[in-house]
Amino acid sequence: MRKPAGPAYNPPSMYARLLMSGLLGLVVGATACSGEDAPPDPPKDECGYHDECPTGQVCYEGACYATASCVERRNCRTVPVCEGDKCFCNEDTNRCLPACVLDDDCPADGHCLDGVCERYPVDATGWMPATGDARGQLQVGLARVALDFPMGVSLAGYGSRLGPRTPYQDSLGGSHSWFDRPEVRAAAFDDGKELFVLLRTPTCWSTDFLLARTAEKVALRTGIDVRDRIVQSAPHSHAQPARYWHLVVGLGFGFFGYGEFSGEVFERMTDSFADAVELALADRQPARFGYTVLDDFDPENRIHRDRRGENDNLPGYLKKDDRMVVMRVDDLNGEPRAVFTNFGMHGTIFDFDSPVVTGDAGGGVEVELTHAASKKYGRPVLGFYIQGNAGDISPSGDDHQHNNYEQLQVVGRRAWAVIEPALDGIQTSAEVPVGLVTGRIPISHDILGYGEGAFYDSDVSCEATPDYFRYGAFQCVEGRPEDSDPATKFTDGDLNCVFSVECLTGGHPIPQFQKTVISVLRLGKLAFTTMPGEPLSNFGRDAAEMVQAVLPDVDDTAVIGYSQDHHFYLLNEDDWLQGGYEPSRDIWGWRLGPYLQENAVKLARELAKEPEARVIDNRNLKPMYWPLTDEELARVPFTASPDPSEIRVDVPETVERLGQVRFVWQGGHPGADLPRVSLEREEGGQFVPVARPGGWAYDDAGFEMMVTYQGSCNRSQCDDHQWQVRWQEGRDFPAGRYRLAVEGKAFDGAVVSDYTVTSRAFELVPSAHLVVEEVTASGGALAGVVLDPPQVALTPDGDGMKAEDDALVLRSEAVPSRLGAPLAAGTTVTASGRLVARGGAETPVTGSAQVTVADALRRRLVGTDASGSPRYEDERTRPTSRFSVTVPGLDALPAGDYWLELSLTDPDGNSGTFTATVTR
Numbered sequence: 001m002r003k004p005a006g007p008a009y010n011p012p013s014m015y016a017r018l019l020m021s022g023l024l025g026l027v028v029g030a031t032a033c034s035g036e037d038a039p040p041d042p043p044k045d046e047c048g049y050h051d052e053c054p055t056g057q058v059c060y061e062g063a064c065y066a067t068a069s070c071v072e073r074r075n076c077r078t079v080p081v082c083e084g085d086k087c088f089c090n091e092d093t094n095r096c097l098p099a100c101v102l103d104d105d106c107p108a109d110g111h112c113l114d115g116v117c118e119r120y121p122v123d124a125t126g127w128m129p130a131t132g133d134a135r136g137q138l139q140v141g142l143a144r145v146a147l148d149f150p151m152g153v154s155l156a157g158y159g160s161r162l163g164p165r166t167p168y169q170d171s172l173g174g175s176h177s178w179f180d181r182p183e184v185r186a187a188a189f190d191d192g193k194e195l196f197v198l199l200r201t202p203t204c205w206s207t208d209f210l211l212a213r214t215a216e217k218v219a220l221r222t223g224i225d226v227r228d229r230i231v232q233s234a235p236h237s238h239a240q241p242a243r244y245w246h247l248v249v250g251l252g253f254g255f256f257g258y259g260e261f262s263g264e265v266f267e268r269m270t271d272s273f274a275d276a277v278e279l280a281l282a283d284r285q286p287a288r289f290g291y292t293v294l295d296d297f298d299p300e301n302r303i304h305r306d307r308r309g310e311n312d313n314l315p316g317y318l319k320k321d322d323r324m325v326v327m328r329v330d331d332l333n334g335e336p337r338a339v340f341t342n343f344g345m346h347g348t349i350f351d352f353d354s355p356v357v358t359g360d361a362g363g364g365v366e367v368e369l370t371h372a373a374s375k376k377y378g379r380p381v382l383g384f385y386i387q388g389n390a391g392d393i394s395p396s397g398d399d400h401q402h403n404n405y406e407q408l409q410v411v412g413r414r415a416w417a418v419i420e421p422a423l424d425g426i427q428t429s430a431e432v433p434v435g436l437v438t439g440r441i442p443i444s445h446d447i448l449g450y451g452e453g454a455f456y457d458s459d460v461s462c463e464a465t466p467d468y469f470r471y472g473a474f475q476c477v478e479g480r481p482e483d484s485d486p487a488t489k490f491t492d493g494d495l496n497c498v499f500s501v502e503c504l505t506g507g508h509p510i511p512q513f514q515k516t517v518i519s520v521l522r523l524g525k526l527a528f529t530t531m532p533g534e535p536l537s538n539f540g541r542d543a544a545e546m547v548q549a550v551l552p553d554v555d556d557t558a559v560i561g562y563s564q565d566h567h568f569y570l571l572n573e574d575d576w577l578q579g580g581y582e583p584s585r586d587i588w589g590w591r592l593g594p595y596l597q598e599n600a601v602k603l604a605r606e607l608a609k610e611p612e613a614r615v616i617d618n619r620n621l622k623p624m625y626w627p628l629t630d631e632e633l634a635r636v637p638f639t640a641s642p643d644p645s646e647i648r649v650d651v652p653e654t655v656e657r658l659g660q661v662r663f664v665w666q667g668g669h670p671g672a673d674l675p676r677v678s679l680e681r682e683e684g685g686q687f688v689p690v691a692r693p694g695g696w697a698y699d700d701a702g703f704e705m706m707v708t709y710q711g712s713c714n715r716s717q718c719d720d721h722q723w724q725v726r727w728q729e730g731r732d733f734p735a736g737r738y739r740l741a742v743e744g745k746a747f748d749g750a751v752v753s754d755y756t757v758t759s760r761a762f763e764l765v766p767s768a769h770l771v772v773e774e775v776t777a778s779g780g781a782l783a784g785v786v787l788d789p790p791q792v793a794l795t796p797d798g799d800g801m802k803a804e805d806d807a808l809v810l811r812s813e814a815v816p817s818r819l820g821a822p823l824a825a826g827t828t829v830t831a832s833g834r835l836v837a838r839g840g841a842e843t844p845v846t847g848s849a850q851v852t853v854a855d856a857l858r859r860r861l862v863g864t865d866a867s868g869s870p871r872y873e874d875e876r877t878r879p880t881s882r883f884s885v886t887v888p889g890l891d892a893l894p895a896g897d898y899w900l901e902l903s904l905t906d907p908d909g910n911s912g913t914f915t916a917t918v919t920r
Contacts, residue, residue, distance in 0.1 A: 048107035049117055050097065059117070060098045067096045073464045073507050085464050088115055088507030099508040101471075102442050103515065103620045111622040115508025121627045122216055127225035131611065132192045138432045140329050141188040141283030142338055142382050145276040146181055146701075147202050148268040149241045150636070151670035151709045152718070154259035156204035156245075157238025158352035161257075166713040167636040168671065170260035171252055172242060177708040178357040179405060179808075180367055181676075181701040182240055184272050185384055186280035187329070187338060189289075189434045189523060194611060196436040196521055197277050199232050200384050202240045202359065203269075204258075204347075205566040206232040206532070208517050209246055210270060212623035217274035218281075226277060227623060228438035231519050231530060233386045234562040235362035237347035239354060244269055245566070246626045247512060248504065263632035287337065288330040288428035291526050293556050294418065297324045297343070301396050303414045304345040304361075308392035308536065310580040312484045317575075320344070321389040321537035325526070325558050326419050330428045338382045339373045341365065341419055342528075342558055344390035344537065349397075349407050356706070361395035361411045362387065367702060368412030369419065374694025376420065381694065387561045389540030391533075391569045391582055400878070402816045409703055409810035432524040437607045437614060438564075440621035441516050441599045445470055448591040455589045457495045462503035469589070471501040471509035477576070478584030489577040496579075501587060513587055515621050517564040518596065520547060520603045525555040527607075529600040532565035536582060539572050543597045547604040565624075570596060638669040641721050644746035645757035648722060651740065653760065657910060658767040658789055660728045660806065661740070663759045667723035668746030670709045675744035677705055677725045682737035682761065690738075704729055704809055721746075728808045731788060732908045735764050770912025771820050772904050777835075777920040780891035783884040786829060786851065786904055786912065790861055791817035799866035814879045819860055822881035823906065825853040831885040833902040835893070835918075843893060845902060849885045856880040895920055 044063040047053050053064035058081065065081040070089035076082040076096035087096040099115035100106055106117035152166030152174045163173025182202035189196055201210070215227040242259030244266045254260035298304060299322070306312075306320040327340040347360035359366060362385045369383030397410035445455065445468070456468035457476065476497035477490045490496070501510055516532045529547045531540065540559040548557035569582040576583040576590040586592060606614040649664035667673050678699040680687040690698040700707050710722040725740060740759040745752050767789065775784035791807035803818075811821030823829070833845040858880065859872040883904065900918045905911040 048110065049119065058095065058097055069094055070096050077464060085466060085507070088505070090116070101444055101509050101514055103622050104442065106620065108620060111625070112514070113511050113626070114505070120622050120625065122212070122625055124219070124225060124227070126223070127219045128223045130195050130224050130226050130229045134192055135433055136192040138287050138289055138430055138434070139190045139284040140287035140289070140337070141280040141285065143186040143276045143279035143283060144382060145184045145272050145279065146674070146676070147184055147241070148272045148674070149182070149265060150268070151175065151674065152713060153265055154242040155239050155355070155357065156242035156259060157257050157348070159255050159257045160352050162353045163355040164713060165715050166670070167716055167718060168262070168265070170243070170262070171254035172257075172259045173355065174713075175355045175357050177355065177706055178700070179706050180359050180363050180703060181699075181707070182357055182359065183701060184276040185382065186276035187384065188280040188284055190284055191432065191434040194434045194436060196229050196231055196434065197226060197280055198384070198386070199230050199273060199277060200386065201232055201234055201273060202237070203234040203244065204236055204238060204240060204242070205562045206234045206564050207245055208512070208565045208624035209626060210244060210273065211517070211564065212625045213266070213270040214273040214277065215623070217270060218277050221274065221278055222281070224281065229436065230277065231436070231521060231560065232563055233560050235347060235359060235366070235385050235387050236390055236534070236562050237358065237360035237362055239347065239350045239356060239358045239360050241265060241269065241357065248510060251504070261632065263628045264635045266628075267633065286332050286430065288332065288334065288430045289327070289432045289523055290426040290428035291325060291327040291523070291556070292422050292426050294324040294326065294422060296322050297418050298322055302399070303396055303411055303418070304343070304393050305396050306392060306537075307346070307394040308580065308582060310482055310484050310578040311392070311538070311575045314486055314574055314578065318537045318541065320393050321541055323558070324418065325556070326422050326426070327523070327526070328423060328426045328428060332430065334428065335379060336373065336377050336381050336423075338384065339369055339419070339423065340384040340386055341369060341415065342386040342388050342560065344388035344393045344540070344561065346390050346394050349395055349411075350404050354404070358408070361397070361408050364408030364410075364412030365415045368409065368416050370696065371692060371694070371702065372416045372420065373423070374692065374696055376423075377694065379694055380696050387563075389535045389537050389559050390561055391536035391539070391571070393537065400814055400816060402810070403805045403807060403818070405703070405808050406810045406816060410813050413810070413813060429524065433522065435522040435607050436519060437603045437616060438517060438519040439599065439603045439616050440618040440623075441518055441596070442619060442621060443514050443516060443588065443592070443595075448588060448595050450589075450591060454492055456493055457497040458493050460497045460500060462500060464507065465500065465502040469497070469500045471505075472513055472587035473497040473500045473589070474504070474587060475584045476589070477579035478581060480579070482580050484578070486574070486578070489574070490579050491577075512565075512624060513567065515624070516567055516596070518600050518603060519564060520600060520607045522551070522554060522607060525553070527551055527554040527557045527604070528560050529557065529604065530560045530563035531570055531596065532563065533561070533567040534569045534582070535559055535561045536569065536571050536575060538575065539570050539593050539597075542572065543600055546597055546601050550601055550604045551608050553608075567592065636671050636717070638672050638747035638752065639717060639719050639721075640749040641666055641668050641746040644668050644673070644721075644744065644755040647757065647759070650760045651762050653762055655762045655764050656767045656769065657729065657733060657735075657764065658731055658769070660726055660808070661762070662724060662726055663740050664710070664722060664724045665742060665757045667721050667744055668752075668755070669721055670711065670713070670718055672747050672752050673721070673723070673744045675707065675723055675742050676700065677707060678741050679727070680739050680741050680758075687739055687761075700725065706808060726808065730809060731767070731811070731910055733764070735766060735909070737761055738764055766909030766911065768911050770904060770906070770910055772902065772912040772914040775900065775902060775914050775916070775918060777890065777898065777900070777918045781884045781886045782831070782845065782890070782900070782902065783882065784914065786881055786883050787820035787822055788817075790820040792861060794864065797863055800864045800871070802863040803861045812879070815858075819858050819875060819878065822853050822879050823851045825851060825881070827851040827881075827906055829883050829904045829906055831902060831904055833900065835887070835890070836899040836901075837893070838897065843887065843889055845885070845887050847885045847887060849883045851881045851883055853879050853881050890920070893920055
């Protein structure tokens with residue numbers, strides 16, 4: 001094994017020693033030659049930035065020094081100020097520049113971007129503090145805002161994302177639909193002395209730049225300084241918009257799963273974030289708060305499960321963090337206004353080949369929580385899914401092979417089944433002290449505690465760099481046979497890394513990875529610490545316990561993961577050295593996780609004090625901020641829609657329950673139009689908006705609609721705009737006269753204007769297609785199977801048709817809708833019809849029966865043949881609903897064949913028929 005060479009990087013004193021050494025060498029050489037004392041160095045110009053130095057010089061440690069032109073980094077090795085390989089060749093100036101590492105290396109008004117000290121572009125002078133003088137009545141404000149984004153944008157989370165080519169995608173494939181419209185949700189908590197805003201953003205992770213720009217926009221609108229008063233929570237769906245992370249822009253590294261940065265997407269998203277914060281602040285009103293903690297809430301892995309096997313045998317390790325925090329915000333009358341749940345779960349139900357925008361598993365929880373809690377309490381209740389220690393936890397809900405749309409609803413319903421019994425036991429209080437501390441944390445090789453030359457790989461090197469990972473490394477500890485044996489862990493020097501950061505950047509650090517943000521907050525006896533990445537179960541539980549140990553007035557502590565910033569997966573040291581996928585995504589090795597835990601504890605100690613006694617040392621670290629170029633901010637020009645309200649495909653005049661409606665209209669350019677589709681019902685001769693149980697508007701933010709852009713796009717533009725909505729409802733949805741109403745925006749060639757379009761009014765009637773089959777006559781009864789119709793669409797396939805899963809709405813947690821969901825046990829079905837003997841004698845069939853449910857072998861419709869006859873394949877054993885109707889006089893009929901005409905009707909009017917010969 002090669003011994004690492006080179007001194008540890010320790011700015012700025014390291015620079016001073018190297019420079020002194022180089023100058024001393026020159027002095028000694030000159031003295032030996034001349035035999036006289038060397039003349040003193042000429043005075044150097046003072047500086048803070050390179051542009052303050054004369055031409056041909058650069059600023060280093062407050063003084064100007066000569067530099068040289070370069071084409072590549074090796075040209076800098078002979079420049080005295082670059083001794084120790086501390087320079088890089090700047091592509092913009094082709095000059096050798098000594099790299100800054102931290103904002104601390106820059107003047108007080110500056111920050112370090114890509115190795116260069118730049119003047120910080122945001123002036124916070126005059127922003128008003130967000131806090132008051134005395135604690136008192138808790139106030140809470142809530143907000144719910146639809147995310148502004150261009151349809152067609154790449155989705156974050158998968159590095160091999162497939163999808164359509166659009167002007168809004170780059171290194172990853174684009175999108176074309178949303179299943180549950182992405183929303184921003186915010187809750188402002190204020191006790192009169194301290195305030196913070198919990199901002200749940202529809203993103204795969206958080207970034208400090210998102211927060212900085214959001215806070216700037218809030219201040220410009222309101223004058224209020226919320227820079228360190230926002231706690232961002234990203235639910236980590238792998239199916240929500242990407243292109244907001246300003247990371248190594250221009251190098252194509254967006255294929256790692258975040259997409260090439262887009263100023264347009266970033267600005268539109270932060271506009272929405274600022275809207276939500278502003279609305280939550282304005283909505284503050286007297287409130288009560290309470291919570292409960294549920295341990296081992298999912299012991300059978302029906303909601304979430306462990307996905308990392310490498311740490312299974314580490315001493316004391318959990319298989320998964322199976323703790324849930326449930327929080328409730330009430331008004332002063334004790335009526336709920338919001339419900340929050342915090343637990344860990346990846347949002348990976350939808351795979352890399354899906355172009356559908358959705359909240360995935362977390363969205364399943366949040367939408368179900370919102371609708372079910374609102375129904376339970378008879379008023380609008382806003383649900384929040386707050387991500388936890390999800391780094392090693394996958395979603396479940398796949399045990400019955402539902403499609404993706406159904407699976408996320410299964411997860412949501414199962415989570416609600418855990419949450420609902422706990423809600424009424426929560427005691428809320430109006431006297432809840434609020435607290436928040438936010439700290440900016442420096443990160444470097446030395447600060448993390450790596451010794452001289454430590455954190456290296458003997459097989460990884462690049463030109464003109466030290467033999468250790470001065471600024472971090474990519475994709476270490478992966479690619480070898482992996483196991484869970486603690487005795488076979490990776491060791492320093494043999495880390496199997498792919499390349500160092502310096503190989504990627506040409507010699508300067510990546511600024512986002514040289515600092516981060518952590519917040520610790522409290523709501524009465526409950527505290528949270530944020531973590532800037534994907535905390536694994538044990539890492540997060542350890543962090544929470546460490547924080548709670550220094551908060552004397554706190555009874556429970558948990559983690560908000562994917563919060564404030566992003567440093568990939570966060571693990572304990574022993575877990576990181578076990579190797580595997582999760583640690584391979586970090587760039588700072590095994591010391592980053594413990595370092596973040598230590599800093600969370602430091603901040604928690606300050607949170608335990610009153611605000612006036614707290615000392616938060618952010619050094620010179622600034623919120624991450626990139627001055628965006630005109631090129632980055634450029635927007636895709638719109639193409640016109642001659643008549644956006646033109647209907648292309650209207651709905652039928654009559655629609656059966658359990659069926660599906662398709663409505664298509666012209667609409668606008670996907671960068672201008674994010675049409676909102678809502679359901680309206682005719683009442684008293686007028687159409688009025690339908691409200692969900694509890695009062696929320698019935699629109700495309702739920703699971704009953706999917707909105708799709710169907711225009712023609714390429715990498716530069718979209719034309720022939722066309723939008724579609726598919727709508728589907730439940731078996732007991734009220735019959736009546738309805739229509740779909742659309743509100744959107746379209747470009748007419750001159751301006752973007754609002755438009756509206758409504759579908760034809762349609763009559764929603766009970767289904768006449770319940771499946772009644774396998775009917776037998778025995779004794780005095782007719783018995784058989786009754787099911788909902790299978791949710792499939794038939795598409796051409798050779799001479800016949802192929803059946804494809806077409807379900808949106810979940811019918812049954814136990815049976816995928818493609819098979820036909822069973823009726824609920826105990827459902828009463830009414831029978832009518834007749835039995836006809838060979839001689840023509842008829843026996844009327846009347847009566848009713850209660851449905852029973854038992855497992856039976858099911859079959860799946862796979863299509864039809866050329867003659868139209870259905871083709872089936874056997875599925876596995878699944879719950880099946882059966883009936884048995886007593887028919888008067890049936891037991892007296894002689895044995896033989898009878899023609900049976902049978903109709904069954906459920907209490908909601910849905911019906912099905914069976915006609916065939918039966919043998920008694």
